[in-house]
Amino acid sequence: xxxxxxxxxxxxxxxxxxxxxxxxxxxxxxxxxxxxxxxxxxxxxxxxxxxxxxxxxxxxxxxxxxxxxxxxxxxxxxxxxxxxxxxxxxxxxxxxxxxxxxxxxxxxxxxxxxxxxxxxxxxxxxxxxxxxxxxxxxxxxxxxxxxxxxxxxxxxxxxxxxxxxxxxxxxxxxxxxxxxxxxxxxxxxxxxxxxxxxxxxxxxxxxxxxxxxxxxxxxxxxxxxxxxxxxxxxxxxxxxxxxxxxxxxxxxxxxxxxxxxxxxxxxxxxxxxxxxxxxxxxxxxxxxxxxxxxxxxxxxxxxxxxxxxxxxxxxxxxxxxxxxxx
Amino acid sequence: xxxxxxxxxxxxxxxxxxxxxxxxxxxxxxxxxxxxxxxxxxxxxxxxxxxxxxxxxxxxxxxxxxxxxxxxxxxxxxxxxxxxxxxxxxxxxxxxxxxxxxxxxxxxxxxxxxxxxxxxxxxxxxxxxxxxxxxxxxxxxxxxxxxxxxxxxxxxxxxxxxxxxxxxxxxxxxxxxxxxxxxxxxxxxxxxxxxxxxxxxxxxxxxxxxxxxxxxxxxxxxxxxxxxxxxxxxxxxxxxxxxxxxxxxxxxxxxxxxxxxxxxxxxxxxxxxxxxxxxxxxxxxxxxxxxxx
Numbered sequence: 257x258x259x260x261x262x263x264x265x266x267x268x269x270x271x272x273x274x275x276x277x278x279x280x281x282x283x284x285x286x287x288x289x290x291x292x293x294x295x296x297x298x299x300x301x302x303x304x305x306x307x308x309x310x311x312x313x314x315x316x317x318x319x320x321x322x323x324x325x326x327x328x329x330x331x332x333x334x335x336x337x338x339x340x341x342x343x344x345x346x347x348x349x350x351x352x353x354x355x356x357x358x359x360x361x362x363x364x365x366x367x368x369x370x371x372x373x374x375x376x377x378x379x380x381x382x383x384x385x386x387x388x389x390x391x392x393x394x395x396x397x398x399x400x401x402x403x404x405x406x407x408x409x410x411x412x413x414x415x416x417x418x419x420x421x422x423x424x425x426x427x428x429x430x431x432x433x434x435x436x437x438x439x440x441x442x443x444x445x446x447x448x449x450x451x452x453x454x455x456x457x458x459x460x461x462x463x464x465x466x467x468x469x470x471x472x473x474x475x476x477x478x479x480x481x482x483x484x485x486x487x488x489x490x491x492x493x494x495x496x497x498x499x500x501x502x503x504x505x506x507x508x509x510x511x512x513x514x515x516x517x518x519x520x521x522x523x524x525x526x527x528x529x530x531x532x533x534x535x536x537x538x539x540x541x542x543x544x545x546x547x548x549x550x551x552x553x554x555x556x557x558x559x560x561x562x563x564x565x566x567x568x569x570x571x572x573x574x575x576x577x578x579x580x581x582x
Numbered sequence: 583x584x585x586x587x588x589x590x591x592x593x594x595x596x597x598x599x600x601x602x603x604x605x606x607x608x609x610x611x612x613x614x615x616x617x618x619x620x621x622x623x624x625x626x627x628x629x630x631x632x633x634x635x636x637x638x639x640x641x642x643x644x645x646x647x648x649x650x651x652x653x654x655x656x657x658x659x660x661x662x663x664x665x666x667x668x669x670x671x672x673x674x675x676x677x678x679x680x681x682x683x684x685x686x687x688x689x690x691x692x693x694x695x696x697x698x699x700x701x702x703x704x705x706x707x708x709x710x711x712x713x714x715x716x717x718x719x720x721x722x723x724x725x726x727x728x729x730x731x732x733x734x735x736x737x738x739x740x741x742x743x744x745x746x747x748x749x750x751x752x753x754x755x756x757x758x759x760x761x762x763x764x765x766x767x768x769x770x771x772x773x774x775x776x777x778x779x780x781x782x783x784x785x786x787x788x789x790x791x792x793x794x795x796x797x798x799x800x801x802x803x804x805x806x807x808x809x810x811x812x813x814x815x816x817x818x819x820x821x822x823x824x825x826x827x828x829x830x831x832x833x834x835x836x837x838x839x840x841x842x843x844x845x846x847x848x849x850x851x852x853x854x855x856x857x858x859x860x861x862x863x864x865x866x867x868x869x870x871x872x873x874x875x
Contacts, residue, residue: 316679318623363859366866369679370621370821374813375862378855381810385852499806503686510683541694548690555684556672 304520307505314450327479357475401493513561601835610782623685626809632790662783
C-alpha cells in the first residue's frame, strides 16, 4: 500500500522507461551491433543531458567537446599512470574536469549568449591544441592518441552486457541527480536566472555562483560520458575535441526538447535511430543533411521539441475541429 | 639584421593577406548582426560555397579565376536571400540562441551537400599569375596577394558607397540603428533583412573566391575555422561596427601569423581564441562594444 502511494502517476513513465531499458538488451539478444548502438545511445543521453542542464541556467555551450574529451583524456591517463581500476579513474577525471569547467565558467558567466557560444567553442580548440603540442605528446600521443583500458575487461557478449548495465546505472544516476537538483531551491534559482537575470538579481539571488554551479556540474557529467565513450571504444585521439562532438548534444537536446529532462533522452533515441538507419542504407553524407533539416524544421515548427509533439498534435486537431465547425 | 627585417616584413605581409579574408567575412557578419541582431554561425559555409563555385566554374570554363568573382557574388547573394527567407525569418525574435541552432543545421546541410557533390577531398586551383612576384626592396611579394588586397579594398569601398549614397543603403543603416523607427518611416525592414543577408553572404563568397585563387587548399569543412575567427574579430572590434571589423581583421591576421612564426603552426588557431578570451575577461562586451545592452 505504501509503495502505491509513493509511486505517483508522474513517476510512472520514468520507471517504465527504466524497466524497458533494463530488458531491452535481453530482448534484442546478443547481437553485438545492437548492443554497441544501445551503449553509445546511453553515453550520449548522459552527455546530452549534461549539456541540457547548462541551458536550465540560461547558458549554452558550443564547445562541450572540451569537457567530453578532457574527461576521456584525464580518466584514461589516471587509470594508465596510477594503475587503478577505470571506474575510480572516471570519478577522478570527472572531478578534475569539473575544476577546469569551473575555471572556464569563471570567464563565461558574465558573457552574453553570442560571446558565450564563441568562447566555449574557442575553449575546445584551445584544449585540443594543448593536448597535441609537442611538449605533451609523449604522454598524450599527440595526434595519434593511445589505447584506453576497458571499463569491463574482456570481450564478448557477457562483458558488453555488464558494461551496458553499468552505464545504464550511471545514466539513471545522473538523470536522477539532475531531477533532484532541478526540484531543489538551486533549480528554482536557475530557472529565475534563465527567465530574467536582472530580476533574479533584484530578488536577491547571487547569480554568479549558481551559473558557475551549473557549469561545473554540466562539465563534470559530460566528462563522465567522455570517459565512458573512450573506454567503450578502447581508444582515444584528439579528434574527440572536434566540432561534431560539440554539436551532437545540441542536436539531441533541441530535437528532443530544450529545457526538459526527457528532451535529451527522446532526442538522442530518435536521432540515433534515424542516424543508424541512414547509415545502414549507406547514405554517408545524406544523413548529415537529414539531421540538419530535422534540426531546422524542429526549431521552426516545433520550438519545444519532440516532447511537445503530442500537445502540438492535440492543439492542431482542436484547431482543425473548430475551423470545421465554423 | 638584414634577414631579420626580411622575415618580419614577410610575416607582416602574410598577416595583411590573411587579414583580408577575415575582414570580408567579419564585415558581412557585422552587417547582418547590425540589421537583424542575429549571428549567423554558418557564415564560414558561405566562404566554402564561394571557393567551390569558383572551383567548379574554373574547371568548367577555364576563365581567369578573378573574373569568377562576377559569378560567385551573385550566386551567393541568391543563396543568402533564400536562406534568410526560409530559415532565419521564421525564428527572428524567438529564443536567444535559436539562430545559433539553426546555423548548426545549415552547417550540416551545406557541408555535406558539397561533400556529396564534390567529395570531401582537399582541392586547389592555380592562379594564372602564380609565378609573378613584385619586388619591393626588402621582400618579394606574389602579385596575387597584391591583387587580393586591392580587390578587398575595392569591395569595402564599394560597400561604403552603397551604404552611404544609395537609398537602399541608407535604409539598411536606418534599420540597423532603429528597427521600429525605420518601419515607421516606411522602410520595408524585412526586405532590408533579405538584402543585408544577401550582401553578407556575397562578401563571404568573394572571400571564398579570393581564398581559392590564392592557391590555398579547401574542402567542404574548411569554413568553420575562418568563420569562428571572424567572430573573434567582430567581438574584438565590437558587434555592429564595420571599422572595428577592419581593424580587428588586420590585427588577428597579424597576430596569427606572428604566432605561427614564433610558437609554431600548431598554435595558429588557438591563439585568436586566447586573444578573444583575454579581451572578454577584461571587457565582457568586447573591445569597442557598448557598455550596457
